[in-house]
Amino acid sequence: MVNVLMIEDDPDFAQLLTEYLAQFNVKVSNFEDPCEVLNLRFEDYDCLILDLTLSKVDGLEICREIRQKSDVPIIISSARGDLSDKVIGLQIGADDYLPKPYDPKEMYARIMSLHRRYKKGHESHMITNLSSAFSIDERRHEISYNEQVLTLTPAEYEILNHLIRQHGFSVSREELVKNCKSLKDKDSKSLDVIIGRLRLKIGDNSKSPKHIFSVRGIGYKLIG
Template sequence: MIKIAMIEDDLELAEVLIEYLKQFNIEVVNFEEPFLALSSLSLQKFDLIILDLTLPGMDGLDVCKELVKLDVPIIISSARSDITDKVTALKLGADDYLPKPYDPRELEVRITTILRRFNKSLDKTVEETKEKIFVLNEEKREILKNDKYLRLTAAEFEILSLFIKREGFVVSREDIFENSDVLNSDYENSGSLAVIINRIRHKIEDNQKEPKYLHTIRGMGYKFIQ
């Protein structure tokens, strides 16, 4: 599991990000107070740090100066619009700067990209993934089952990708449409989603009538297990 430290005094935002990233096998520990964060980070090992710049008691750029000494990738998450802050943070050694407000999906992508570059926890995750039946490669837009490529339409790929990333969690119809760039309200109203789900089952299941991987959770949505 990827372990991330977040220094964020907006507890409502922190809670949203913690819950969202959990589904991607990312554990987030939030520190509301920067001095406590610096003390804890000197004792605990994390794969990445998400740092807000507007913090109580200490300026975020000063915190950044201390964090770069730990040799851990840093993503700045800030509502400050001054380009000087962005330039200063990057010059200090931060790896990315994400202005607020932002979509949590973008944060997850940036975390994955940075960790791939650092070859740290993501390598462990990839090793674990190799042992699984289904392997998702988002960059190549490919999904493999037992090392064989699945021939999928754009909609099928999007939905199955979401299921794989949220393995073990219930995914509702609303989740599918909110996280899709292909599906629109026409699909939602026409019932075409059920048709696409059936097509996916046809391509991944040995027996559609007794699905092993993609299960319907009555009244809630779908759950993918492998």
């Protein structure tokens, strides 16, 4: 399913487009108030359809603010015919501009075109070792274990990220701490606590580990 976020203050128009796209397994979540959108996780959506003529704020300002927070693909949808709106919208980060009125078929085609391009670019940001159970999604700042996304603190993410990048090699405690900017307490005890939490989250046993091994006198090594 393709998840689309929409900011459109015409409820009838939003419902019409939502019902049409639902035929093609495209789910639309519409918000009439753009202020409700700014704190959402844009990573949960494949595309944003943004109207420019909103009652409370200019859509171009919303476009600019969202682009500062996320690289989610943005399609501007507007009845405003001024060429400068299109030029500014594309300059501040919109990926496409579709003037109203339009045929819903064209919007569907543009959504899918953007989705394919974004997905292709997104895959280039995936770091996956085919022989490993772990993969890193840099764009989403996520790590998966056996294709399941792990819930990690910033420090856990940074430590595991570095171990994955050094897959199969021993990494010193000093190097791990140095590469963990989120560690407030830069001592070995903090590192041990984080390693312990990571082992719990992947079902690893410190006495008989499958993945995170302690290397005496050095640090840790990730395999598998």
